[in-house]
Amino acid sequence: MNRLYHYPLSPYSRKVRLALAEKRIEVELVEERYWEQDLDFLRRNPAGQVPVLRLNGKTLADSQAICEYLEETVPAPPLFPRDPDGRYEVRRLCAWFDGKFHAEVTKRLMGERVFKKLRGGGVPDSQAVKAGARDIKYHLGYMTHLLETRRWLGGNDMTLADFAAAAQLSCLDYVSDVPWDKYESVKDWYAKIKSRPAFRSLLADQVPGFRPAAHYADLDF
């Protein structure tokens, strides 16, 4: 049986869950409290991070490397355009959300208020939370700018760039940290992606000690 070692509020786990579901690759989800650095888990991925995918006897780590591998081995439906320019843009945006958005927003908001509590690491750093709440506006503004000329973030088709972005935003939305109402086009984009069958398993996630926001699983939020 294929398995995904993941954590429900890990955006990188969510990105891979979305890619797997879109490509209809069934996996058993195994929750991994990766910060506890269990030795069996470190053997699977010496980087000590989720997600880790067991697929046809292989062990794969790093969300972007996994998604590129899935695209090469299970091409349909495609999550990248076919032309190099389009593929470049999708990869640039995956790096944007996985790297910059995560560091400036998700890590500050979720890291301080959720993961610190889960790991027993003390009170949130209010400066970091404030900076995250400020920077999410810049990012939602940038997404608005992209969506002015495109149907999806990476172009006119849905791609892995949309999953990378939705993976981050859906974690933040679980704890109600996204000011949707001020960013109509981003909200419309998120409603579209949220209503895909691939999204269902994310909307059913529950993390003990953190109840999802009332609108979290609502397709008509």
Place this chain on the structure above:
Amino acid sequence: MNRLYHYPLSPYSRKVRLALAEKRIEVELVEERYWEQDLDFLRRNPAGQVPVLRLNGKTLADSQAICEYLEETVPAPPLFPRDPDGRYEVRRLCAWFDGKFHAEVTKRLMGERVFKKLRGGGVPDSQAVKAGARDIKYHLGYMTHLLETRRWLGGNDMTLADFAAAAQLSCLDYVSDVPWDKYESVKDWYAKIKSRPAFRSLLADQVPGFRPAAHYADLDF
């Protein structure tokens, strides 16, 4: 004329310089003090990071997205294997060095002792420097482990994984932060990659205020 906006001690700039040189794509190097967030530069790359490549009229950002684009548009010589498993491993290792190695080692050592000074940001955080000096040993150990069964880091051919690793290590080597002598097989690997023509331009780099270590440009270090 093609241009690369870069910074000499930016490992991501170096990774792209190595890929460009290996593929014999000539570019004019333009030094960019990216932390000053010049408006013209931000127009080129809203992420505000180097490298940024101007290639045949296009503007490209993010080192991994750039290298994947180069591989797709200028396939020879290849920097990725042809099979999906091999390509996965190269991408996993690029993410390892670009992400984990950088965060745990380069950012702590170079960030505290070089970039803080360049940006006028005060004295180095000695805790961070200590943690970086500790963690580089773990990473050199991991590289040793990989090189026990492979000629190059990603497999038996030289790939982008080697450039990603050499880009980080060559920056650290500029300021003499790599304990080569305790890691013979990593040292041998670095000697091999350092002697490639693609490496020459990196070995000629000079950063005012920071003289390179005596052995930095020495092929027989």
